[in-house]
Amino acid sequence: xxxxxxxxxxxxxxxxxxxxxxxxxxxxxxxxxxxxxxxxxxxxxxxxxxxxxxxxxxxxxxxxxxxxxxxxxxxxxxxxxxxxxxxxxxxxxxxxxxxxxxxxxxxxxxxxxxxxxxxxxxxxxxxxxxxxxxxxxxxxxxxxxxxxxxxxxxxxxxxxxxxxxxxxxxxxxxxxxxxxxxxxxxxxxxxxxxxxxxxxxxxxxxxxxxxxxxxxxxxxxxxxxxxxxxxxxxx
Numbered sequence: 478x479x480x481x482x483x484x485x486x487x488x489x490x491x492x493x494x495x496x497x498x499x500x501x502x503x504x505x506x507x508x509x510x511x512x513x514x515x516x517x518x519x520x521x522x523x524x525x526x527x528x529x530x531x532x533x534x535x536x537x538x539x540x541x542x543x544x545x546x547x548x549x550x551x552x553x554x555x556x557x558x559x560x561x562x563x564x565x566x567x568x569x570x571x572x573x574x575x576x577x578x579x580x581x582x583x584x585x586x587x588x589x590x591x592x593x594x595x596x597x598x599x600x601x602x603x604x605x606x607x608x609x610x611x612x613x614x615x616x617x618x619x620x621x622x623x624x625x626x627x628x629x630x631x632x633x634x635x636x637x638x639x640x641x642x643x644x645x646x647x648x649x650x651x652x653x654x655x656x657x658x659x660x661x662x663x664x665x666x667x668x669x670x671x672x673x674x675x676x677x678x679x680x681x682x683x684x685x686x687x688x689x690x691x692x693x694x695x696x697x698x699x700x701x702x703x704x705x706x707x708x709x710x711x712x
Contacts (some may be wrong), residue, residue: 607654
C-alpha cells in the first residue's frame with residue numbers, strides 16, 4: 478500500500494502544476510486578444526476621424542474657433558445681463574496691456590492701401606513710399622554742407638542744377654524704381670479706346686465682343702470674302 482501511495486503523490490502534484498500553467502497561458506492569450514481588439518477599435522476610430530477631417534473645408538479650424546469665440550461671447554453677455562454689468566466695460570477690463578498695444582499697433586498701419594481714389598492720393602502714397610526707402614547719409618550731408626557753405630540752403634534764386642550732383646547710387650535707385658513702375662503698369666488691364674471710324678457690324682455690346690473674337694480667330698481667312706462682298710464681285 479505504501480508503494481502505491483508513493484507513486485501517486487508526484488503525479489498528482491505535477492498535474493496541478495500543469496493545470497495552473499495552462500490556466501495562466503489561457504489568461505495571457507485572452508489578455509492579448511483583448512488588447513488586439515482594443516487596438517483594432519482605436520485604429521478604426523482614428524481612420525474614421527482622419528477621413529472626416531479630409532472631408533472638411535480648408536478653413537474649418539478657423540470657423541470652429543470663430544464659433545467657439547462667439548458662443549463664449551454670448552455666454553458672457555448673458556452673465557453680464559443677469560448681473561446688471563456692462564459687457565463692453567467687462568470685456569475691456571479683461572484685455573491686458575500688451576494685447577491692447579498689439580491691437581492698437583495693427584489698427585494704425587502706416588500708409589494703408591485704401592485703393593485708388595484720385596491721382597493726388599496716389600502721388601502722395603508714392604512719395605511716402607519713396608521717402609521711407611531713403612536712408613540719409615550724414616557723412617555726405619556734412620561734406621556737402623562744408624563744400625557749399627552758405628549756398629547749401631536753398632533760397633528763392635537757387636536753381637539746384639549746378640550746385641550739387643546726384644550720386645550714382647541715387648541714380649541707380651531712381652532707375653530701378655522707374656523700371657518697377659513700368660513693370661507694374663504693364664500688368665494693369667486698361668479699357669481699349671473706342672474707334673469711331675470702325676465699321677459698325679453689331680447690334681449691342683455683347684454682339685460687338687463676339688464679332689471681335691471671330692475677327693481675331695478667323696479674320697485672316699475671311700478678309701478676301703469680305704472684300705468681294707463689299708465690291709459686289711462675290712459669286
